[in-house]
Amino acid sequence: MDALGNSQNRYLAEYFPKDFYTDKVYYGAAVTLTHQERVKEMCEFFHMLGLKHLKIKMSQDFQQNSETMEAVSSVLREGYEFRIDPNGIWDRDMAFQHIPLIEKHKVKVVEEPMTDDVPGFAQFAENLRSMDVLLMACQSAPTLEDVERIIKKGYHNMVNVKLSRSGGFRRSLKIIQHLRNKGLSFQIGANLGESGVLSAAGRVLSLLCGDAKYYDGSYDQFILKENITTEHVSFGHGGEAGPLNGPGLGVEVNRQTLERLTDPSNRITIKRA
Numbered sequence: 558m559d560a561l562g563n564s565q566n567r568y569l570a571e572y573f574p575k576d577f578y579t580d581k582v583y584y585g586a587a588v589t590l591t592h593q594e595r596v597k598e599m600c601e602f603f604h605m606l607g608l609k610h611l612k613i614k615m616s617q618d619f620q621q622n623s624e625t626m627e628a629v630s631s632v633l634r635e636g637y638e639f640r641i642d643p644n645g646i647w648d649r650d651m652a653f654q655h656i657p658l659i660e661k662h663k664v665k666v667v668e669e670p671m672t673d674d675v676p677g678f679a680q681f682a683e684n685l686r687s688m689d690v691l692l693m694a695c696q697s698a699p700t701l702e703d704v705e706r707i708i709k710k711g712y713h714n715m716v717n718v719k720l721s722r723s724g725g726f727r728r729s730l731k732i733i734q735h736l737r738n739k740g741l742s743f744q745i746g747a748n749l750g751e752s753g754v755l756s757a758a759g760r761v762l763s764l765l766c767g768d769a770k771y772y773d774g775s776y777d778q779f780i781l782k783e784n785i786t787t788e789h790v791s792f793g794h795g796g797e798a799g800p801l802n803g804p805g806l807g808v809e810v811n812r813q814t815l816e817r818l819t820d821p822s823n824r825i826t827i828k829r830a
Contacts, residue, residue, distance in 0.1 A: 579767030580758075583732040584775050587642075587749065588603055590621075593628040600632035607795035609636060610647075611770050612668070615643040619654050626662045640666035640771070644798055645696055649677030656684060666771075669695040682712040691715045691742060703734050708739050715742040715770065719723030720762050733766055746797060747774030753786025757806035759790065760790060764800060772796075787814045 586608050588599055603611060613629060615622045622641075629639070638660060647655075647670045659667065667685055670692075671678060685692050693715040698704050699722045708715050716736055723729040736743045745763045747756075751774065759774040775798050777784055778791040786808040792798040801807025 584792040588613040596628040612640045642668040668693040717746040719746040744771035756790035757808045
């Protein structure tokens, strides 16, 4: 089975196991930091889309986080998997204050609560492990060297791999293969606001890695007012998404739209010697 359909990725496939190829993945969505009513509106929309995996952004305000989780759970009651993402802003006291909340709402993954040099991090990681909650590295793991350091310390049991942050297909796939070899889980992540080009690249990486625990991305038609690609690289009902047709990444850039949306003040000129 060739889940990719183009020569570029068949070339990459020579270096990575075909056992993990898939022709279908299921994306999740993110609940952003906002007021309770807006959180409920987002969750109702996600429910309508049939999504089952949600990442919920957390702040440094415990009350806001508690209200956010209550709002999410009031709409999405059964059959959903929750990940929370504080983006590394918690300290020890804030992290431990959230343990009952994590347990109450059956959170599956805590993503980058704080850096591993913050006092109390090791104890917090151990508490999560005892609750069977995965601790996922994100910002602290952009490169293979960072991942190796994290694995050596032994606190994390999952890594969020982002194509744009890790430096392309080969570096991302090397990180993923290293995680497989060491027995750690991973997810394929994305940045909000990605254009169709990066969404298409993320789709290819996801299809190469059918063993990822979660997938984020392909949000195009849901959050972009206008795209630079002719195609909308978006998931369908239930987050379902498959291979894109066509050469290369499977998308075509609309040059007129790209030129109109380009900021001319930020142009870069490269001269060959």
